[in-house]
Each structure stands twice: as structure tokens, then as C-alpha cells.
Amino acid sequence: MTDQAFVTIKNAxxxxxxLQVLKDINLTVERGQIVAIIGPSGSGKSTLLRxxxxxxxxxxxxxxxxxxxxxKTLPHRQYEAHVNQVRQDIGMVFQHFNLFPHLTVxxxxxxxxxxxxxxxxxxxxxxxEEQLAKVGLAEKIDEYPSRLSxxxxxxxxxxxxxxxxxxxxxxxxxxxxxxxxxxxxxxxxMKQLAEEHMTMIIVTHEMDFAASVCDRVLFMDQGxxxxxxxxxxxxENPQEERTRNFLRKHLSR
Amino acid sequence: xxxxxxxxxxxxxLQAALVTVQLSVLTCILGLICGAIGAFMRLSRLVPLRWFxxxxxxxxxxxxxxxxxxxxxFGGPQVGINLDAFTAGTIALGVxxxxxxxETIRGAIxxxxxxxxxxxxxxxxxxxxxxxxxxxxxAARMMIRPLGVNINALIKGTALLAPISVIELTxxxxxFIGSTYKPFEMxxxxxxxxxxxxxxxxxxxxxxxxxxxIS
Numbered sequence: 453m454t455d456q457a458f459v460t461i462k463n464a465x466x467x468x469x470x471l472q473v474l475k476d477i478n479l480t481v482e483r484g485q486i487v488a489i490i491g492p493s494g495s496g497k498s499t500l501l502r503x504x505x506x507x508x509x510x511x512x513x514x515x516x517x518x519x520x521x522x523x524k525t526l527p528h529r530q531y532e533a534h535v536n537q538v539r540q541d542i543g544m545v546f547q548h549f550n551l552f553p554h555l556t557v558x559x560x561x562x563x564x565x566x567x568x569x570x571x572x573x574x575x576x577x578x579x580x581e582e583q584l585a586k587v588g589l590a591e592k593i594d595e596y597p598s599r600l601s602x603x604x605x606x607x608x609x610x611x612x613x614x615x616x617x618x619x620x621x622x623x624x625x626x627x628x629x630x631x632x633x634x635x636x637x638x639x640x641x642m643k644q645l646a647e648e649h650m651t652m653i654i655v656t657h658e659m660d661f662a663a664s665v666c667d668r669v670l671f672m673d674q675g676x677x678x679x680x681x682x683x684x685x686x687x688e689n690p691q692e693e694r695t696r697n698f699l700r701k702h703l704s705r
Numbered sequence: 706x707x708x709x710x711x712x713x714x715x716x717x718x719l720q721a722a723l724v725t726v727q728l729s730v731l732t733c734i735l736g737l738i739c740g741a742i743g744a745f746m747r748l749s750r751l752v753p754l755r756w757f758x759x760x761x762x763x764x765x766x767x768x769x770x771x772x773x774x775x776x777x778x779f780g781g782p783q784v785g786i787n788l789d790a791f792t793a794g795t796i797a798l799g800v801x802x803x804x805x806x807x808e809t810i811r812g813a814i815x816x817x818x819x820x821x822x823x824x825x826x827x828x829x830x831x832x833x834x835x836x837x838x839x840x841x842x843x844a845a846r847m848m849i850r851p852l853g854v855n856i857n858a859l860i861k862g863t864a865l866l867a868p869i870s871v872i873e874l875t876x877x878x879x880x881f882i883g884s885t886y887k888p889f890e891m892x893x894x895x896x897x898x899x900x901x902x903x904x905x906x907x908x909x910x911x912x913x914x915x916x917x918x919i920s
Contacts, residue, residue, distance in 0.1 A: 546824065550820035551824075613827075
């Protein structure tokens with residue numbers, strides 16, 4: 453582990469019964485780095501992402517965030533308390549947004565900061581306004597999610613995650629469920645985060661976006677990292693046959 | 706049809722209807738309490754609690770409510786439980802409908818999209834916080850209608866207390882048949898009162914459901 457290592461995954465393995473979905477994966481992400489994980493569906497890339505914040509705990513291996521082991525083995529109560537604490541530092545954005553439909557945009561953003569960080573109503577409102585302005589949706593603060601477009605929902609979901617002031621952001625196919633014309637507005641927000649040097653790990657099917665924003669690209673297939681490197685190498689000069697096959701299918705579209 | 710007789714006896718029926726309303730309200734409250742506890746047992750992380758919840762549901766849904774009423778009221782004294790008919794009946798019916806409500810509440814909680822829990826947990830909220838602030842508010846809306854079905858059933862179920870001599874509607878009808886030999890009129894009168902009560906409750910459920918949907 454170098455000094456710079458921020459997120460470290462060591463010998464990660466995961467099985468669902470007899471099915472091994474992750475096999476001995478190692479990954480180091482430095483502070484401010486943006487890493488894309490690409491690969492065919494079923495390759496384990498979402499599972500790896502969801503292992504980072506213990507949504508899908510690993511069967512074996514370690515996940516570290518800034519010197520703290522995320523997947524510690526602890527008695528149930530202590531484990532829950534520990535996980536609740538570290539998750540506050542790990543923002544996550546889902547394919548299907550998962551906004552809380554019974555709360556307004558403001559309620560979605562302020563719920564966790566008020567409850568977990570003890571912000572006052574005024575502080576939380578100010579935070580919501582800031583985060584919404586950042587994703588360009590200040591005027592939607594009192595709308596319910598059902599009144600928003602898919603792209604707007606995802607931007608609110610990003611604002612909600614950012615309101616916890618996370619150290620790292622995980623994106624699980626954040627634009628896969630969007631109509632094509634709505635993808636760009638979400639990509640723009642992510643690019644803006646990249647410019648602010650937010651550490652990000654992005655599972656995506658969008659090769660153009662990965663190529664333009666990311667510092668490093670991981671190609672996964674059948675539970676292993678087949679190849680990794682800067683986007684220029686992965687996309688223009690991949691060394692592995694499997695990577696070439698995958699990219700041929702995806703770049704020709 | 707003997708209208709004159711109906712006009713003569715209906716005040717007694719109204720009084721009995723009031724008892725039916727009381728029974729229904731108390732049974733409903735007890736049922737909701739049992740249902741909430743039962744649902745949380747069935748959804749618990751702890752195996753013994755889950756098991757206990759499952760046994761509760763299958764036991765009380767798997768036997769006739771009438772038998773449950775009889776066991777508590779007639780069988781109770783044998784094991785030192787001496788309750789008057791009203792109390793025994795309310796408890797038996799409440800615990801019985803609670804088993805159905807357990808499944809209603811559990812079903813509504815499970816029908817909330819898993820992504821909701823994931824999003825809340827990812828923000829760092831605990832299981833309890835997630836349940837209270839994210840899952841339950843959504844599940845509550847979804848359980849209004851099915852709980853209405855349970856409540857409808859429990860109102861009609863209070864007629865099962867006639868055999869243990871709780872002076873509710875059905876028992877009152879039977880009593881007046883004994884003295885008037887006019888079963889058609891007496892049961893019709895009881896039936897109309899049941900219908901009015903159930904209709905009013907139905908309107909209340911609809912109103913609640915609409916209100917929950919709008920907000």
C-alpha cells in the first residue's frame with residue numbers, strides 16, 4: 453500500500469453458493485483518482501462496487517478506505533455501528549436512482565445529514581440548496597421525485613449522496629436506466645465532480661465517458677480483472693484478447 | 706313482513722349494534738398491535754423470533770376463529786383463566802385477526818423496493834432508522850387497503866361471539882327470534898345494521914387511502 457492509497461481492495465473474492473462472482477481482485481485507488489470499471493454484464497463489476505460499501509459483503513479479502521478497514525469482522529452490533537459510520541464516507545449512486553418517493557427533493561437530501569450529523573433544520577436546508585445548485589436543480593427543491601425526469605432524479609440522487617460529504621463516490625451504472633437524451637446532463641455533473649477531484653469509482657457501459665473522464669480503466673470479465681491501465685491504453689491498444697473482443701462489440705455501436 | 710315489530714324492537718338492535726362497534730374497535734386495536742408485533746417477528750434477523758411469528762400466524766389462521774373463542778371462554782376456566790364473555794371474545798378475535806394483519810403488514814413492508822433500503826443504508830442510516838424513516842412511511846400507504854379488508858372481516862367476525870352470549874347484534878337477533886318467531890325480520894334488521902356499519906368503515910378506509918396517495 454502506498455501513501456497515496458485511498459481505497460484499497462485486497463484479494464477480494466465473493467461467491468453466491470457455488471457461483472464464484474469475484475476471484476482474487478486487487479485494486480488501489482488514489483485520492484482524487486477516477487477509476488472506471490467496464491465489462492460484460494455478469495462480469496462482477498457491480499458486485500465489486502457494492503462490496504466497497506458492504507452492500508454485498510465479500511466472502512474473503514479486504515476493503516480499506518483511508519486506512520480504515522471497511523469489512524471488519526465484528527460482533528453484529530459493533531459491525532452495524534462500524535458499517536453505518538464508514539458508509540457515511542462512501543457515497544453511492546444507483547442505476548435506478550432510489551430516491552425516497554414519500555419525501556420532497558429537500559427531504560431526500562436532508563434526511564441523512566439531519567439524522568446522522570445532527571444538522572439543524574437551517575443548516576440542512578442550506579446544505580440542500582448548495583448541493584442542488586451544484587447539480588443545477590435549485591428550483592426543484594420542493595418537488596416530489598415523481599415530478600422529475602430520469603436525469604433530474606439522478607442528479608438529485610447525486611446531490612443526496614454529496615450532502616453527506618463523502619470521501620469517495622461510487623456510481624453503479626448511473627446512466628444505464630436513462631433515455632439517451634438525458635444521459636448527458638448526468639455525465640456533466642459527474643465531469644464537474646471529476647474537476648473538483650472527487651475520488652470516484654464508476655461502473656459504466658459508456659466507453660466514451662470512461663475514456664474522457666477517467667484516469668484508469670479496469671476491464672473485468674468472469675469475476676477477474678483481465679486488464680487495467682490508462683484509458684488510452686485500454687481503449688486504443690488493449691493487450692488482452694478478451695478486452696479487444698468486448699470493446700469491438702461496444703465501440704462499434 | 707312485520708314492519709310494526711321491527712319498529713318496536715329496533716332500539717334494542719341499535720344498542721346491540723353499539724356493542725358490535727365497541728367489539729370491532731377493540732378487536733381492531735388489539736389486532737393491529739398483534740399484527741405489528743407479528744410482522745416484526747416474522748421479519749426479524751433472529752431465527753427464534755421468526756419461527757415464533759410463523760407459528761403464531763399458521764396456528765391462528767389455520768383453525769376456526771370460533772374454536773379459538775371457545776377455547777379461551779369455555780376452556781379458559783379449566784386452566785385458571787376466568788374472563789367474562791366480552792373480554793374473552795375481544796381477546797380471542799383480536800389475536801385471531803392479528804395473525805391476518807401480521808401477513809398484511811409484512812407483505813406491505815416487503816413490497817417496498819429493496820433499492821429504498823439500499824439507498825438509506827448507503828447513506829449510513831441504521832436498519833432501524835431506515836425502517837422508520839424510509840420503509841414504513843411507504844409501506845403504511847400500501848397497507849391501508851388490505852388492512853381495510855382485514856377490518857371488514859373482523860367486523861363480521863364479531864358475530865362469532867353470539868354463541869358465548871355477548872349481547873351484540875347477532876345474539877340480539879337470535880334472542881328476539883326466541884320470543885317473536887320472526888327470524889326473517891330479526892336477521893334482516895341485524896343484517897342492515899351490519900351493512901351500514903361496514904359501509905361507513907369502508908368510506909373511512911377509502912378516505913384514508915386517498916389522503917395517503919395525495920400526500
